[in-house]
Amino acid sequence: MTKILVTGAGGYIGSTLVPMLLERGFGVRAVDRFFFGQNVLASHPTLEVIKEDTRRLTPQHFEGIEAVIDLAAISNDPSGELFQDATWQINHQARAETAWLAKMAGAHRYILPSSCSLYGFLPPDVVADENTPTHPLTTYARANECAEEDALELADDKFTVVILRQATVYGYSPRMRFDVAINGMTYGTWKTGKLPMMRDGSQWRPFVHVRDTAAAMIFMLTAAPSKVNAQIFNVGSDKNVYQLYDLGERVAHSISPKVQVEWYGDPDHRSYRVAFKKIEALGWHATRTVEDGVKEIIDALYAGKLDRTTETLTLEWYKTLHHWHNVLQQVELHGGILDIEEVAQIRPGLRKVGS
Numbered sequence: 001m002t003k004i005l006v007t008g009a010g011g012y013i014g015s016t017l018v019p020m021l022l023e024r025g026f027g028v029r030a031v032d033r034f035f036f037g038q039n040v041l042a043s044h045p046t047l048e049v050i051k052e053d054t055r056r057l058t059p060q061h062f063e064g065i066e067a068v069i070d071l072a073a074i075s076n077d078p079s080g081e082l083f084q085d086a087t088w089q090i091n092h093q094a095r096a097e098t099a100w101l102a103k104m105a106g107a108h109r110y111i112l113p114s115s116c117s118l119y120g121f122l123p124p125d126v127v128a129d130e131n132t133p134t135h136p137l138t139t140y141a142r143a144n145e146c147a148e149e150d151a152l153e154l155a156d157d158k159f160t161v162v163i164l165r166q167a168t169v170y171g172y173s174p175r176m177r178f179d180v181a182i183n184g185m186t187y188g189t190w191k192t193g194k195l196p197m198m199r200d201g202s203q204w205r206p207f208v209h210v211r212d213t214a215a216a217m218i219f220m221l222t223a224a225p226s227k228v229n230a231q232i233f234n235v236g237s238d239k240n241v242y243q244l245y246d247l248g249e250r251v252a253h254s255i256s257p258k259v260q261v262e263w264y265g266d267p268d269h270r271s272y273r274v275a276f277k278k279i280e281a282l283g284w285h286a287t288r289t290v291e292d293g294v295k296e297i298i299d300a301l302y303a304g305k306l307d308r309t310t311e312t313l314t315l316e317w318y319k320t321l322h323h324w325h326n327v328l329q330q331v332e333l334h335g336g337i338l339d340i341e342e343v344a345q346i347r348p349g350l351r352k353v354g355s
Helices: 014-023 077-082 084-104 139-152 181-192 210-222 244-255 290-302 314-331
Strands: 003-007 027-032 047-051 067-070 109-115 160-166 168-170 194-198 204-209 231-235 241-243 260-264
Touching: 003 014, 014 027, 014 210, 067 084, 067 210, 077 084, 077 139, 077 314, 084 109, 084 139, 109 139, 109 210, 139 160, 160 210, 168 181, 168 210, 181 194, 181 204, 181 244, 181 290, 194 244, 204 210, 204 244, 204 290, 210 231, 241 244, 244 290
Parallel strands: 003 027, 003 067, 027 047, 067 109, 109 160, 160 231, 168 204, 194 260
Antiparallel strands: 204 241
16 A cells, blocks of 8 residues: 655645545555644544654654655745744745655655745736746745755655645635635625625636645656656646636625625735646646535535634634643643642642542
């Protein structure tokens, strides 16, 4: 059985990818801090779960591994700006180290899911392919670009390295996110009858369903090295490239014919159109539409399987964890809060607790 190490296995994409790998007969070693809970991954006979930070991986974590899908990352621009040092450590340095450790351990393949946000801003008449110069505008994007460069340097005849620049991901996942465009639009429209739209709506952006991008990663596990080694691939589809206002209309009309636009925030300076012919030429194609993603989210909301909570907003959850970590550090003493480490009694003959 081919065994795959997946970092970030408890994240938005990872919690979708891991079950898909298991269904296809792969063994999986799932590595994550599990900030959002370990219950996002159901137990399975060929699933091994390791709770660890990717900044602390050792050669032992890679024993018996044939391929790595390196998803672990601070996963959006606002989080990257607030936690810049951690973003550079996790999104760049830890990934570069993970790729090197995988190669030293004898793994044959390393797949780095990166982001189309590296293209930053492009004139509307330019459609970016993999040779288009990048223009990363954020810490998140710049760290991803450095990780790409370091990983590609490791590629050789025995170690296949593949970079997947993903479009903006959407759709239902066990570790749900409502801080990505389509998912946020869907919830807002369903909950309030108003479409939340970031100003000014003219920005171009490509999108890909979470199961489609997971399928692209699985596709690259068995693609011929001669076709993919040391290569970068954009992941998405032409039919899912939109200006945000047009995208919002499609989302809204999938839910209700009468929806008002509710503008918020400052204009997003990122705007890029992207081409996907390179990966499609290999035989991979995205299969899901915006409407597919909207429907599954709405169905889950109506069924009570899903709701918008702090945990579904990545930055808000990181800030919450950071706050409570500081609070607990201030009040913790002797290994606990109320229950602390047991110590020897000074007074002879004093009864033990509970006796």
